[in-house]
Amino acid sequence: MPEQVGFFTDTSICIGCKACEVACKEWNQLPGDPPKFLDGFDNTGKLDAQNYRHVKFIDLVPESPNIITGNGAAWLMMSDICKHCTNASCMEVCPTNAIVKTEYNTVYIQPEVCNGCRDCMSACPYGVIGFNEQAGVVSKCTFCYDRLQANMTPACAKACPTQSIQFGALSDLHKKADARLAALQAQGYDKAQLYGRNDSVYGGLGAFFLLMDKPEVYNLPNAQNAKLPSRNNAKGYLGAFLTAAVGVLAGLIAIRQNSDESQRSA
């Protein structure tokens, strides 16, 4: 059984070069969407079926002309990707069982099984999964499953020039991340934190991050908001059952009442 692998993305050393995006598109033969011209050199916009990697540019530069060194917080960059959640929302709702865990414990969508119902898109809390109009199925980062099977490093990690994206055994990455966080905090970066390192978010993430600010700043749900879709199953069905029961009772009263009157007058 292969060891569980992961990505550790250290956003503190991301320079926004987008080599990861390019390498990912090259390897996975993704033509990409028409370029967008958004704030901060972002020309992909979001993760979707054509962008398995997306470098976020989070502009926190103050409007004031008296700009001081921002300790890495003035303009945050983050190479975003599927988180390969231990407890994956997409996998939970998928009715066709097209979404599976691989032998590397990564989350993989089988394109030949998916029928394009898109329920996973409504479930993924990170907005990772996109619908491929040409293929008629959904798709997202495969964690370079084909490269893993050939003992190769995933394309994005291979291409990253600053080692912001690190690939390896998840247990080793956890140790590296802990050491890096401790070093940053010792340097006074109080807001630095690990996201998805422990099980507080979807049981732990296969692709976890070192963030320089709160998760919400990076458009990531915090531990309080990171919930599985199934949380509403019991309450949803109970509400429906009770309403249906009251509805049947109301129907009984209406039909019996008027039926009795009808028979009496007849």
Place this chain on the structure above:
Amino acid sequence: MAEHFVQPPNWEVWITLYFFLAGIAGGSYTLATMLRLWGSPRDEATARVAFMWAFPLAVVCGILLTIDLGKPLRFWHMLINTTPGSVGLNFKPWSPISLGSWALLLFSLFAFVSFLEVMTKRGNDRNVSGGMIVWNILGSIVALFLASYTGVVLSVSNQPVWSDSYAIGGLFVASALSASAAFLAFMSRFRADDALATEARLEAADGWFVCLELIMIIAFFVTLSNAGQLWRETAPPWLIGWILIFASFIPSLRTIASGGRVRYSASGGAVAATRVLAGTGTGAIIVIVGVLILRFVVIYSAQYQ
């Protein structure tokens, strides 16, 4: 306050129509069973109309669901797992779409048998066998599930609005019963004279279903408010939708305000119903359109702001 960073699944017209028609199919089957169980023999004519419609509507539902898929020819993947090495049935009780796919199949079976039963009956034969009554009751349980699970599908997600409320399943079943009562009341107009009394009974029932729907809308709004997401429903385009939905309640609420009861008088040996409701059929159409708008607003407001 809930925060969402999810993408919309782009469930649009086909899913909206499916949710709407599944409600009418399930609701009509249930009401037909209720008329058989608790109504007068005269109601059998309308019960037959309902059973005649339930099966074709179930077929249309299946077609709508299939059309919405990115790979329509793989519709059967909802039921059969084609993962290499794991081939077998797909049944995930914690996934409402999986459960709903089986429910639609099962309901189609119940509806088909009931359809055959009414199609093979003679015109004035009002007798229904005990076995068929049991079949109708079992079918109604599945029918109510079909009418409600679509709302649970929405709640069991991470979309804003949908996942912020667990009242959508209840809201959908209440509105499905209301639309079905209006639909059958409208359809019974085209039957023989003695269906007039049934129409009035259904209108009375619809009044109560609308009250239930109103309660569930309040529950829906309260849950959204608790999650800090009510603003999404009160944004301009959706606010207009809600105004139209509330306006569609007026005919039914007038029935309730008039006492909610139908007065009968014997005339020339035949029973004629004095309709408390306007009785033009317009009221029924307004109710049905209102339920369609409800599905539209709930589905679209979560995806497009």
